[in-house]
Amino acid sequence: MDKQISGKSLTEAYNQQKQFLTKELKHKSISGYKAAVSSYSTQKKLGLLKPITGVLYAEGLVNNNDTLLLENFNASKIETEIGYIINKDIQNKIEVVEVSKFVKAILPVLEIPNITKADANILETIANNGFSSHYVIGDAIPPKNIDINNCEVKLYHNETLINTGKATDAMDDQWLTLATTINNTIENGYSIKKGDLIITGALGNILPLEIGTYKAVYDELGTIDIKVK
Template identity: 25%
Template sequence: MTNKAELLFKAYRDNAPLEKGKFNFESTQEAYQVQDDVLALKEENGEKHQGYKISLTSKETQDLFNSDSPLFGQMTDVTVKKDASLSLTDYNEPLLETELVFLVQEDVNGDDTDEEVMRKCLVAPGIEVPDGRYDDWFPKTTFYEVIADGAVNGAVVYGEAKQYSYDDVKNIEAVLYLNDQEVKRGNSEEVLGHPVNSVKWLAKALEERGEKLTAGRFVSSGTFMLPERLEAGNYRVEYENVGDVQLTVKP
């Protein structure tokens, strides 16, 4: 267990952010090892690994972090807000992203076809709340810092999950509302061309680590639009063909 992991876990537990640049990372592998160690500390604290979030799924977001590939973070059961509400005071500097959430019903393989992945997963309209364990983190943290911090995961909420085809979620629009006022719009093509590509990328990335994307996990597959700063109010995202999801944010 590294000192980096212990400090990141303490920052998470106490909601006390660390100074950016506090850690030096030598490689992507080291950053993921720290992420694994932080997850282990969360599990020792009673949390359960439940899913993944995928970040940097558009060229725009990759450019922000000087990357040419996505990255993933592991999320626990406490990050899933089943009552669709949260409080700003529980987070450091939270954002909001519009993402489809894939609920894995059957193990997904890295070489599965698009159609096989869609058959093996249910899809739900989702909202993901990124939050970093560093001060003034977005978009000023490094690629390695984001990985070590579990892809800056904070929370996820999702609506009704159903079976969809590849074409059902191809080139669809999401509209974000705050207190019934439209904030912005985004398209599923921003997610590696199609959200299923994000899930396939994750399955391959896990296999390279000797792991598997297994049934029972969720995957928050990547945002349709650049994130918004989270503020108090009532959010709603309407997804073409997929339905809507709501999140209440308390001060």
């Protein structure tokens, strides 16, 4: 689909997302926000002008070196991403040139969305909060210690390389993607809180989650290891 999705359709999808989250947040809490469809080529294919966004759940946090049970997921994926810890509340939209001032730390993240509707189109994906489920975090470092747009990642499954990605897979610029994610989140009625985690979308390919061991190697950002049984 190269035909652009209408603003009206997107607004309705995000309204449905809010209805979905009204139910989810009765027994879950928000720990941050996520972007998806961050690559320009995929946006064009789906008829989008920017990434889609959704909520991360505090209950979805998985620590480095933890073990997941595949039976707890419907049809889960694994994505290599970059995350940002926000250092102050953000209530209004911001400019790209100032976004780094709002970042306390940067960290490697593996997102594990749980696809509950296999044939969902992009509007249904928005309505279902981007199928947000779990995410694994590595160690955080100060933003001044890394040129984030030069970061590359390699993902191994059972010691076999299965994916490579680079920070600029997300809109050619991590800071642009982060600012866009923040602004879209605010447009949808949320305010970013100090300590929130924001992840900016998949680097490289999105792959099915399978039994075995995973290692993500992120240059200066370090590594993430998880086991899936």
